[in-house]
Amino acid sequence: MTFDSLDPTLILLLAGGAAVLALALAAYLALRDRRGTGEAEALAQAQAALMAEKLATAQAELAGRLSQLAESQAAAQARLAQQLQAQERQLSKSVEDRLGDMTRRIGETLDKSSTQSTQSLTELKERLAVIDAAQKNITELSTQVVGLQDILSNKQARGAFGEVQLENLVQAILPPNAYSFQAQIGEGRRVDCLLILPNPPGPIGIDAKFPLESYRTLQSAPDDAARALARKALGAAVLKHVRDIKERYIVPGETADSALMFLPSEAVYAELHANLGDIVELSYREKVWIVSPTTLMATLNTVRAVLKDARMREQAGVIQREVMLLATDVDRLDERVGKLQTHFNQASEDVRQIRISTDKVTKRAGRIEELQLGPAEEQALVPPPERLAGE
16 A cells, blocks of 8 residues: 655644654653652553553544545545546547548658659650750751861862852842853853843852951950951951952953952951941952842842843833734734624625515515405315325
8 A cells, every 4th residue: 555645634644643642752751750759650650541542542543544545545546547548548549640640641742742753853854855955956056166167267168168158149039041150251260150241231250258367367366456457467368359359350341340259258248348448448449349148139139120121121122013013913803893894784784675575575475364265266276186195
């Protein structure tokens, strides 16, 4: 049997027992001091017996109360154990429910996360495929750029590049009979393109030039002084090309008195007109017109209009002659229509005369039917049977 050391009833009982023991001890000590007399001893013994009896009674009450306290404590412990078991079952059920709900939520979250992860991975794969395709395009473009750089770094290849661009522009705008590539003019010289125009002005030569080294030197110049020197070198290179074209591709009596210098670069053309206007003026005086891809397209469209006008002038005489022949044919047709009208009028008169005759015959037949004949006359009018049979 166990007791709670902090129980109030137990504390009171122990305090009462301690008080009784203290009183008995005090009485005993008082009587021992008076041991000298017999009455005192007898009185002390009587008081000690009384106190012992009271002490026994108190101990019995204490024992009963301790027994009651033990029973109540046991009942309280039993109720507490039941309450603890009920709370434990309720707590266990609550924990199980919460764990089940948490497990369900965790499962749903994991499923959702798995779906999102799968979708994200799919999108990532698609984007990687797009990036891979773009990377391939970039690689191909890099290869093409490298090839273009190789072409532009070689003078012969660069010249061929300019000629190909010139041919594409000319073929896209002019009819096939209006140009000739690598045409021979003068004393065994060949021009990149010869525009075949009527006189005046006559055939015009086009030569493709690409002063790329001088332009690159200008673009990579570190300071103003180097830039000025590079720009001067670019002007000298362009002027040399202009004079070469004048000497080689302007042939008196065979070509026009001017020629075209084709620059297959808008940047070089813009640099000339922006910072080398004196070179452009010199080219005008030399009658060599510098053109870029854009200005060449405009020039070729003008040439096409000139060719169309020339063809129309060439065909004007033919058209006039055909119109005169057409007028003669119309007069002849009018004469024949007049004759036909005369025939129609004569036929109409003949038909009118025939109608008059038929009207007369009809009227006479009517008068004959109106005549009243006798029996003898009717018999005379009836043909014989043989004649009817023969008929």
